[in-house]
Structure formats: C-alpha cells, structure tokens
Amino acid sequence: MSFSEARARVVHEVSNARQLPPVEFVALPSALNRVLAEDLRADRDFPALDRSVRDGFAVTAAEHPRTLRVAGEVRAGGVYEGVLPPDAAIEIMTGAPMPHGAEAVVMVEHVTRRDNVIDVPAAAAGQFISRRGEEARQGQVLIQTGQPLYFGSVAVLAAAGRTMVPVYRQPRVAILATGDELVPVEATPLPHQIRNSNAHALAAQVLRAGGVPEILDIAHDTLEHTAALIERGLQADLLLLSGGVSAGKYDVVEPALAAHGAHFFFDRVAIQPGQPLVFGRARGTFFFGLPGNPNSTLVTFEMFARAALELLGGRSDVALPWLTAELAEPFQHKPGLTRFLPARVTEGRLHPVRSKGSGDLPALARANAWMMVDAARAQWAAGDHMPVILL
Template sequence: MKIMIELEEAKELVLERIHPVETEYVSIIDAYHRVLAQDVTSQIAMPPFARSPLDGYAYLATASDSQPLQLKIVSEIPAGTWSEREIFSGEAAKIFTGAPIPPGANCVVRKEDTESALDKVTILRPVLPGSNVVPQGEEIKEGDILLRRGFYLTPPAVGLLAAVGCDHVNVYRRPRVGLLSTGTELMDVGQPLQPAKIYNSNSYTLRGMLQVAGYEVTVIPIVSDQIDDTLEALRRVAATDIVISTGGASVGDYDIMRHALTQFGCEMLFWKINLKPGTPASVGQKGKQLLFSLSGNPAAAMVTFELLVRPALRKLAGHSAVEAEKFLVKMASGFRKPGKQRRFLRAQGVLKDGEIWADLAPAQGSGILRSMIGSHLLVDVPANHGAVEPGELLRAEWIANWEN
C-alpha cells in the first residue's frame, strides 16, 4: 500500500482499475440522466420536408417582381397537412407556421406584409426567392450522428431523440453506490442531540450528490467505530459497484476504516493524499468493487469526493469526459494562511470583464460544511505556495454538475 501520494497518482491508480458498467436497452422515457452506450444515428432528416417558419403566403418569386404584387390564392395549407397542388406564377398558397412548402413555391411572405380579399392577396413587400423557407434537413440530415457514445442524456437530448422518432436507446446501467457514515459520535436527525454527539450530515450531502448524478444509492446511515459493525455494514453493500465511507479514516485509535477494509478482503491501493482538505483518504479494491474511505469532516469529504470519487464514478457510468477541465481564475480575495501541502480552496465563481474571478468562502476549515454552500469552484493552491494574494492567477475546476 502506498502512503501519502499526490492526487494525480491517486486518480491514476483508481481509474486504471475501473471499466464501465454493463449496458441496457431502454425506452427514452427511462433515458433521462443516463449515458449513451453507442452512437445514435438519425434515420430521418430534420425537418423532414421544407417548411414555413411563419404564417403567410407561399408563392413563386423572381428577383424582378413588381411592388405591390397581386396573386390569386389557390390553396390553404395548415400545419400537419400536405398539398399536392403546384403553385405557378401569379398564384399563392395561404400557409401556416410549420406547414410544408407546396410544389412550385420558392418563398413565403409574412401575413403582416400582405392584404387579402376573397381569393386575392396583395403582397405589399415582395420577397426574394428562398426567403422564409426552412429547407429539408436544415438541422439534421438523414444518416447524421445525433449523439455519441458517452453523452449524458439531458432533457433536450432526449427531446432530440424523440424529434427523429428514436424511441429506445442503448445506455449504461446506473452505477450502484453504497454509502456508509461511520462514527460512534454520530446521531441521525429527528431526535434530541445527546451529550458528546453530533448529527450525521455526510449521508445527506453525499447521497444528494450521488442521486443528482443519476446513481442508485444504498445508505447505511450510521456505523459504530467497531470492526465487527463495520464489516457487517460492508457486507450489506457488497453488491454495489463502489462503496464510499466517511469517518474513521485518520490515525486515531478509533480510526479503523482501512483496517476493516483489509479484513474485508480488500487490496489497499493507498492511504493519504498529499492535499488539504481530505488528506487521510484511502482506497481499497475487492474484486471489481472499489471502496473509498474519506474523511468524516463534512467539507473534506465533499472536496475529496469531487476530486477523486466523481471521476471514478463518471468512468464507471460510461461518460466520455471523466476528469474536470482545469482553467485559470483570478482571485477576488486572498488567503493568508501558508502551508506545505497542496490546498483546494472553496470559492464562488464570478464573471467580471470576461474573466472568472474566485471569491473565497470566508472559512476554509475541513469541517465547515457551510463553506460548500454557494461555492462553484475548487481553487488549486500548489504546495509551499505561501499566502494567496488578491488578483493572483491560479488554476481551478468546477464543483459538480459538469456533465456533457
């Protein structure tokens, strides 16, 4: 087992052991927030015919049409109907938004630019050939690849599938995640707080983060600092793909999580990552299952989840983009506390004059859950950097919700 390694090595050790889960063929009704397991090709063009984008009159225009132009109305085409009546010179079809352009017509003039009486229409402002016509296949051509494997299916993406008549897709199944909160000091909410106890928050924050990402979650809310209890809890989530535990990760007499993982039959990949917050994280592997032991401090658990666990889950779920993009931010506020270790600071992202500014949360302690509320960024401060000054440029990544 490696001890005190860099974040990049920790991610490499984890990601090289992960392969996407199995696939399944589902209705698009069940495809929201799933990840495509194969490219999707359109079987039709979009739109499937040349159509009108507005209410008006379709006719055969020339560049030399007189103004005003009087035409005979020979047909009417509501949306959803098809007219085989060809439009010749001197004729027009009354047409409505979304209706197909009739044969012979090459333009549509807005109703507002016309005057009509009985079967005649006067075009006050004639248009050029091709005006106000949405051509067949303007958005999508038959045979185009709509969405590629690894794409996260948002509601607009599912709507696009429906628009081309695709009713089923091949997706990766939802990863199954077991979630444990360990610590004899923990109590669940809904009961009076006892002396020397604290309420368990990690189960709620991490559960929410997992559910928002589309994973199936099995929660063991509170596990005592006893090896036997911990082993029993691990057995209860043995069927999951990944296990995340919080608490019992450090060096104290009651920090037993990595010892429990060893007794559970795990090969321990590492213990401790050279960063703050979240140094005492460890990862074990048993068969195909990976087990992450994170700090019990709420902010540290969330930061380590973002940096280490989320990339692992994204690869497991079949995402095309596994790791968050890094980018430069300008510091709107400073951080005076120097440190030997690499540090990730929580900050609100503010767009100003075309640049992203990082406004740090007022308190950056590993146990301060409130620092995560309203924070969009993790700002990467290198080891031995010294104080962070306002206006300084540092690298950062988004917190959560960076789906395709």
Template sequence: MISFDEARQVILDQARPLGRERVSLTEACGRVLAEDMRAPWDLPAWDNSAMDGFAVRSQDCQAAATLQISGYIPAGAQTHDRVEEGCAIRIMTGAPLPAGADAVVPVEEVAEADGTLTLTARVDPGQHIRRQGEDVARGEPFMPAGSRLRPDGINLLASFGQAFVPVFRRPRVAILSTGDELVELGETPAPGQIINSNSLSLAAAVRESGGEPLLLGIARDEVDCLRAKLAEGLKADILITSAGVSAGDRDLVREVLADLGVRELFWKVAIKPGHPTAFGVKDDCLVFSLPGNPVSTLMTFEFLVKPALGRICGGVDATKPSVRAVLRESTKKKKGRLQFMRVALTQEGDVLYATSAGNQHTGMVSTMVRAEGIAVLPADADRAEAGTLVEVHLLG
C-alpha cells in the first residue's frame, strides 16, 4: 500500500500529452492549445469610436460650446474626413476616428438642433476612443500553449482570422464496468441486480475533463469475458475499470490485466474511500482499476484519474479549485489513511464552515449529490476534531 501523494506522483509520471491536431474554431471550445498564439495584426486595427456620438477636437469643447455637424461616419466605413475647427462629425460605435479628432462625445451629452450641437458635459482628450493595438498589439503573444479554450478565447482567435487552431489530441478513454449483478440502463433489474450507473458517471466525468469516453459495456465475473473486454479497452489511450479489484474470489480484473501484459505499478492506496485502487501501464495505455462502490469510483476518478487526464490533454490542471474551511463537527476516521469526506459549506462572516453532507457510506450517491466539496482529512490521526481547518476540494 502506498500513500495518496505517492500514488498520484506515480500516475503523473506516466501521463504525457498526446499528439497535436488542427481543428476548426467551431469545434475548439474546451480544447487545449498546442502552440503559443501571436497577433498577426493590431487589435483594434485602427483608432475607432467606443460610442455612438460625435468626433470632436477637445480644444473646441469649452462648456456650452456649439459645434457645426460636418459629416457622418457609420461603422464599417472608410473615411478621409477631417474634423475642422469648430466642427463635429457624427460617428457610430466601431467607426474609424477621423483625422483631427481627439475625443468622442456620446449622443447623450449633447443637444442637437438645425445641424449643430451644444455640449452639455465636459469633454476630455482621448475620451471614448479605442486606440489601435490597445487590446493586443501586432506580434504580441495573446494566448499561450496549454490554455484551455473558453468562449472568450474563441472570440479573440476569430478576431485574428484563425479558422483552425492547433490543439492537443483528446485521449480516448475506454470504460468498463464489471460484475454479474449489473444490467444496462433501460433494462429492468431483477432481484439482486443493479443498473450499471458507474459507466455513465465515469463517461460524464471523462467528457468534463477533456477526454473522449468509449463505453465497453459490462464484463461478467468470468475470465474469458473479462479478457475480451479488457483487450479491447487496452487499444485506447486510457482504460478505466470499476469493481473487481478487491480481494474476493471473483475479483479477477488484476489477474486478467496481468495476463494481458499490463505492468501494475501499485495496488492499494492509503485513502478512504478508494483503498483497493490499482494502476498500471501497457505500452502507451494507462490503466486505472477503480473500486466498484459508486462514491469510491467517483472519488478515485476525481483525485487520481482527473489530474492525469489534465496532463495528457496538454498540461492543464483539470481538478477543481480548493478552499480552506473549519470543520463543524468531530468525526472518526481510520488512522493511516487520508479520508475524503463529502461536506456542505456555509459562510459566516469571514469564516467558511464545512459540515458533513450526510451518510458517508460509499454506496450513498445522494450524499455526493448534496455535497459542495470534499474535505481532505489527514492520514496521521484517527479523529478529526471540530474546529480543525481542513482543505476542501470544491465540486460543481
């Protein structure tokens, strides 16, 4: 049995980014850039108006001054107009600033009549003007490799005409649930049977973390069935199994993986839940064998699989942020194991409190749903006392 930190380091040592590919900008949201992006031109490309209003010379704009309206520049126009002394040119948002102008007066700050305008507010040089290159200058790196693309990044890339972008390839993640008691979603469970919910939650978690889930269905607790399913899963970049890794006489996953050439790097981690987790490699495929209780499956994915997915997807941190919170109540735990406790969070003044979200049994998925975070209770004690400050990984 190894510690949580040791297990995670062993996993991360095996996780490396995959190859690169170019994808269309419409398909790029959520992907991770594989190259630094530099601006091919200034943004904005020219000085332009930030408001609907009038382009003016600020020196002509003393209090209550009256100016002659001498022209009109709509958005999208090219202009050779010039603002002459005592004049103003009507201008729309985004339109290029005419020569001679050093300010824009919004329409709300003038009184207009008979081709003239009278100023009703102070005018400062440079007001309401977007200067060429003030957002991003030509040649400037505006998005580094390793950035996960969000809608705002898509907007910026589109502004620079990037129809296709270089990204890291998404890992293909094969998911296999094991157990004679399982039936697929849509089937009616007979007495003693349960629906294969783990595959669906793992697929959702993989997709949320940037991978492409490949559902392999259910493998029965029988060597030949397991061998066929696991052999198929080993063709992926990552194989995740749930159940069949404890010490029972029908827990055959590790045995069959070994027969298929998987080199096991550890089995059993000093955590609760998730103690019987195993991890191995075959060629370039990473193999995670997770416990079968639903909460154990989700917890070990969150803390062991997800960091590896982030690295494989291009080095991004795929884990949720964490905060520090004060435990509301004391709780017993197993000494020698790091414990993950599902908690609800409440803020009182400057203090954030963590309270148990309910029954902590690893079959109680509803407690996971109600939880807002996972409190990490240190391994070196058999009790966590009320008032203790603990790290809480946020969910959602």
C-alpha cells in the first residue's frame, strides 16, 4: 500500500467511525492548542466604528492642497464631540474613531504645521480609514468549530469577549512499548539493553497533537504479557504500540491484538522508515502498531497516527503541514519507496542530515524537519525544491 493510500485509509476509517468528544469549558489562557467546539461569532462589528489607521489629521476629502486650522484632537479610546468644519482638521491618532464629517486622514509626515495651522496635500475619500465592519460583521463566524486554537485565535476570542471557551475533551492515548531489550529511562542499561525512549518521544508527540498520553508498562516479548497490556491500552481513545510488528520470531504484537478480536486495515506501507506499520481497530478503539526503531516510530506517528488522534479530538482539518525548501546540495537516493529522512532547514535552504539508519537517534537531534523523497525519483540537483515537514 502506498503512503497516500495508507494515509487516506486512516482518515477514512477514523472519520467514519468517530463520535465527537464531550465539550468542556476552559478559561481563555488555557484554550491554547485546544480544539474549538462551537463556532465563535463576532459579538459586534470589527471594527465597531470607522477608525484611523495612521497618526495624522482627519480632514474632508479634497483634490488639491489646502491650509486648515487644527480644531481639536482625538486619541485611541476617545471620541471627538461635534462635526468637523470643512475648513478645519482634527489631529488624530492610530486607532482613534473618525470625527463626524471627516472623510480622510492625512499622515502627520505629509503635513507642515505652524502653531494651530497646517498645510495638507490632496486627500482622497477613505484614505487611511478602516471602515466599520470591514474586518467582520456582527454575527459573522470568526473561528469555525473543529479548528485548533493558536495564539492568534486566543486574541480573537478575547476581542469577542469570551472568557470561557468551549473546547473538545482531549483524547486519552495509551502508549505501549514492547521488547525484552527495553528498560525504564531511569534505569542503568546493560550493554544488551536500551532505555525506553520511544514511549517518551511518542508522549511528546501526543501532547503536541492535542492528546493526553499515558505510558503503560513495558511489554515483554510474550503473547500473554503483551495481550494483557493491550487489554488495558484498549480502554483509551487511541492505542499506540511501539515495536514487535515485524516478521521476527518474537514479534508478537499482531497475534496479541488478534486475541482481542482486532480488525486490521493494513500492516505494511511502501515507506521507509516505517514499512511494517499496523493500523486497525479492536473493541471500538483504533490502534497503531509502530515499528520499533526510533526514527520509524516518530515518522509513522507523525504521518499516520497524528491524523487519527486529531480527528478523535474533534479537528475538522488534518492535512499534513507540508512546506517546500530548496536543496542546498545535490541529493540522490534509491527509488522504490517513499522516504522520510531527517533534514535541517535554515533560511529556506534544505540540508539532508546524514544518518546511519532508522535507529540513529543522534541524527534526529541534529534535524529540524523531515524531507519527503519521491519513490519514483533517484536524483535531485542543488536548487531543486522538496517537500518538508518541520519538527
């Protein structure tokens, strides 16, 4: 199964089966990175009145230069009482409401002032004025249901007067790392052992994607122990397993899942790293069996499992955030599989990070992106553009 086919299958299956999570209300500062559960509508026009977008003088429109007297001042947060006479100007600050009768703003830099008299150039009607409602009208949807809330969204929520924000409950994600070689991160490993880095890296990815991670005990390479921990993991909204999904003698994840009545949608994808990727559902819970090599685990979460998690969290759009970057040097790779390789993007220039393979964690620490390598192509020249996802 190709990369695009497998990803489309994930989105299709989860979209068709999901039920939107319960709604909860959080205080405005806590809304960051949550998913909005109700359309946010403007409680008034934005802006609420005509306002100046420059420091200068509010004047009537004219096709020729004039000399005008300064009849007053209005600042942001204030109001000019009265109507602007045609032979006068009102000094005005950025963000201040336009006086009645004023039709344009002349920037202070374009004015010559002598005491209370100014010489102004021609001024077109509407010049440097933000009109009432030009940003949004009262009742207009400002942020749609299902959108993640970023810092700009928090500003819009505050401007609309929302102190408590309706958001979807965050999905609970169980993380189960498998393998007799694994020990807890606080342990001192023997030469034949490794620390359980995958579970903690996945927990970080889950947090960033809007989930609540729960790291389960390490599963031994036995069917019974793995199946027992899977039973606990299936109580979550999503189960992520790391390791044990290849064709080796002690790769018991698929049989252990099958013992719980799992339905498998696929168990292999034409990508590297991450070829032996498992996706399915058991007892109503979706699961991913991610390959155990660290880069494979992280890549397959980001390219596949993240979409499932975001959908389960109520998001309406789970498209991958592809960017393009220009190769800083020639690059070649064996065709046949879609590859995701560690890279570094600096000022728009793409530098592949040399790696010893999918188990090379230090290479990932030097990277700030994954570059996607087309399965049908073998060579790229410096200056070619390639798709990347920033880490």
